[in-house]
Amino acid sequence: MSQDNGRSGLTRRQLIQGMGAASTLPLLGGVAPFAIGNQSAGRVVVIGGGFGGATAAKYLKRANPAIDVTMVEPAEVFYTCPFSNLFLGGLRELNAIAHGYDELRGRYGVKVIHAMAEDVDPDGHRVSLSNSDTLDYDRLVLSPGIDIRWDALEGYDEAAAEKAPHSWKAGPQTELLKRQLEGMDDGGTFVMVAPENPFRCPPGPYERASMVAHYFTQHKPNAKVLILDAKDNFSKQGLFTAGWEQLYGDRIEWVGLSNDGRVTRVDANNLEVETEFGTRHQADVLNVIPPQKAGWIADRAGVTDDSGWVPVKAETFESQRVNDIHVVGDATVATPMPKSGFCANAQAKVVAAAIAATLEGSTAPDPYWANTCYSLIGPEYGISVAGVYRVQDGVIASVEGAGGLSPTDAPEATRALEAEYAVGWYNAICQDTWGTEA
Amino acid sequence: MTRAIQPPTPTAWLSTLLLSIGLVQASLAEDTSTDEPYSSQQLAVLAGNCASCHGTDGRLAGAVPAIAGRPASALESRLLSFKRDEIADTTIMDRIAKGYSDEELAALATHFASIDKQ
Ligand SMILES: Cc1cc2nc3c(=O)[nH]c(=O)nc-3n(C[C@H](O)[C@H](O)[C@H](O)COP(=O)(O)OP(=O)(O)OC[C@H]3O[C@@H](n4cnc5c(N)ncnc54)[C@H](O)[C@@H]3O)c2cc1C
Numbered sequence: 001m002s003q004d005n006g007r008s009g010l011t012r013r014q015l016i017q018g019m020g021a022a023s024t025l026p027l028l029g030g031v032a033p034f035a036i037g038n039q040s041a042g043r044v045v046v047i048g049g050g051f052g053g054a055t056a057a058k059y060l061k062r063a064n065p066a067i068d069v070t071m072v073e074p075a076e077v078f079y080t081c082p083f084s085n086l087f088l089g090g091l092r093e094l095n096a097i098a099h100g101y102d103e104l105r106g107r108y109g110v111k112v113i114h115a116m117a118e119d120v121d122p123d124g125h126r127v128s129l130s131n132s133d134t135l136d137y138d139r140l141v142l143s144p145g146i147d148i149r150w151d152a153l154e155g156y157d158e159a160a161a162e163k164a165p166h167s168w169k170a171g172p173q174t175e176l177l178k179r180q181l182e183g184m185d186d187g188g189t190f191v192m193v194a195p196e197n198p199f200r201c202p203p204g205p206y207e208r209a210s211m212v213a214h215y216f217t218q219h220k221p222n223a224k225v226l227i228l229d230a231k232d233n234f235s236k237q238g239l240f241t242a243g244w245e246q247l248y249g250d251r252i253e254w255v256g257l258s259n260d261g262r263v264t265r266v267d268a269n270n271l272e273v274e275t276e277f278g279t280r281h282q283a284d285v286l287n288v289i290p291p292q293k294a295g296w297i298a299d300r301a302g303v304t305d306d307s308g309w310v311p312v313k314a315e316t317f318e319s320q321r322v323n324d325i326h327v328v329g330d331a332t333v334a335t336p337m338p339k340s341g342f343c344a345n346a347q348a349k350v351v352a353a354a355i356a357a358t359l360e361g362s363t364a365p366d367p368y369w370a371n372t373c374y375s376l377i378g379p380e381y382g383i384s385v386a387g388v389y390r391v392q393d394g395v396i397a398s399v400e401g402a403g404g405l406s407p408t409d410a411p412e413a414t415r416a417l418e419a420e421y422a423v424g425w426y427n428a429i430c431q432d433t434w435g436t437e438a
Numbered sequence: 439m440t441r442a443i444q445p446p447t448p449t450a451w452l453s454t455l456l457l458s459i460g461l462v463q464a465s466l467a468e469d470t471s472t473d474e475p476y477s478s479q480q481l482a483v484l485a486g487n488c489a490s491c492h493g494t495d496g497r498l499a500g501a502v503p504a505i506a507g508r509p510a511s512a513l514e515s516r517l518l519s520f521k522r523d524e525i526a527d528t529t530i531m532d533r534i535a536k537g538y539s540d541e542e543l544a545a546l547a548t549h550f551a552s553i554d555k556q
């Protein structure tokens with residue numbers, strides 16, 4: 001871990017600032033023992049209150065309640081992308097994917113500020129907010145999730161997203177897509193544009209296609225789903241394909257890269273897309289999942305690389321570029337870990353432990369991470385992919401022999417159990433992250 | 439594979455001071471135990487992954503069972519059986535348990551056994 005040019009987690013200025021007025025201890029060597037006056041064990045600012053950010057804030061406080069933790073998140077209600085596909089499929093209400101910050105505030109004593117972080121000054125260790133406040137930190141945690149690359153797909157800008165929603169951040173975009181599906185004539189076609197890797201939630205588009213197909217079986221028996229994909233392979237492909245055939249027959253059509261599936265132009269006004277080789281597809285409802293990058297605040301902090309994502313040190317998820325800034329979740333390059341809520345939550349716990357140890361001057365524990373991504377193909381048909389990860393030779397590696405996919409030949413009872421466990425997982429991770437009691 | 443995070447100099451100095459004058463956090467004090475194979479911080483990180491499906495501290499009961507407060511021996515033998523593919527209707531825990539050594543599984547079992555059910 002780099003501590004270049006003598007900069008440490010706590011600057012002298014910060015140490016002195018942190019010293020409470022009541023402290024009567026003499027200055028030793030010119031440095032004030034900051035923790036004695038106000039009992040603070042260091043200041044951590046967390047940007048983002050999603051899977052990574054909320055978990056980091058909670059687990060920092062669990063590691064050491066004396067750490068001063070401030071979390072910055074504009075939304076008072078967070079809608080999860082996980083299970084937003086179930087909302088589209090009619091299996092869940094929107095309020096069943098909504099979460100708040102009462103536990104963080106009330107039970108753990110995290111300061112939650114509903115504002116946007118607008119800039120980060122890594123040298124001054126300072127974050128400025130949209131409400132004109134500034135926050136000083138000893139360590140900063142960034143978990144800003146993704147942003148859409150509005151310049152990456154011809155015709156797909158923010159205005160286009162109001163007609164052809166991406167719904168890749170949950171909330172109003174998800175509701176818009178739901179309304180469009182409900183308003184669509186029976187016999188219409190739902191066209192989904194799926195991106196190249198890497199992107200948030202590798203199995204997400206295919207779960208969404210499944211849930212839309214389920215909704216059609218209930219409400220629009222003659223409607224179709226067409227997936228135009230910029231890839232030739234996708235997550236859990238064999239399991240999805242088998243499940244689609246079993247539950248939906250030929251309702252879902254998938255066109256991969258080699259069959260001219262890559263969309264290069266979007267005409268949102270006419271709900272039309274054009275592929276690489278000039279094929280045009282007309283949609284009745286158009287869902288464009290565009291190329292993505294790390295949330296823009298990561299650029300401001302100077303932690304992203306040319307790919308638009310954030311390279312991190314494997315052990316601590318500290319930025320490879322800027323000291324004292326740890327980044328978790330979708331914004332990071334953490335392969336072989338996928339960009340999942342599960343991984344964001346797991347990474348945040350390791351970062352919390354590493355920061356707590358660093359602030360105490362002790363050794364960070366070895367990292368352990370795991371992931372399980374459930375996908376629902378139907379209400380009683382669940383599949384999963386799992387992984388267990390550690391650091392090997394300085395990089396994140398999957399533990400050999402662990403993890404992997406649901407079996408291809410599983411009986412219906414197993415699929416039904418996995419659908420139940422998917423709900424159990426959702427309830428647990430939301431309890432673990434936001435304290436929500438299902 | 440333990441990797442030391444270089445303590446920032448003033449903090450390290452400060453910790454020493456705090457230790458010497460006895461104003462130390464309880465959590466810091468736990469760090470000094472040497473007889474257990476895993477520090478409490480290490481156990482927290484190991485066990486953190488379980489919470490994503492079993493709830494914080496393994497206390498959430500539902501489709502996925504709570505694991506807090508169960509006898510250590512029962513938890514350990516269950517985990518080892520998952521790892522060895524000895525439980526017929528398993529969906530996921532076989533894939534997860536294979537990622538951990540027997541010692542790690544035993545430590546997890548003891549850890550969750552020691553947590554109150556609530
Ligand atoms: C359709 C779909 C289905 C999915 N299903 C699953 C699933 O079943 N399982 C699973 O594990 N994962 C799933 N995911 C992936 C999951 O949503 C992401 O991996 C997860 O949200 C990543 O967490 P994060 O903390 O990186 O980002 P987020 O959870 O998106 O949180 C980022 C937060 O940061 C805030 N923020 C951004 N910039 C700033 C700023 N400048 N100042 C302050 N706050 C800021 C945002 O408001 C946001 O609340 C799915 C995703 C999609 C799209």
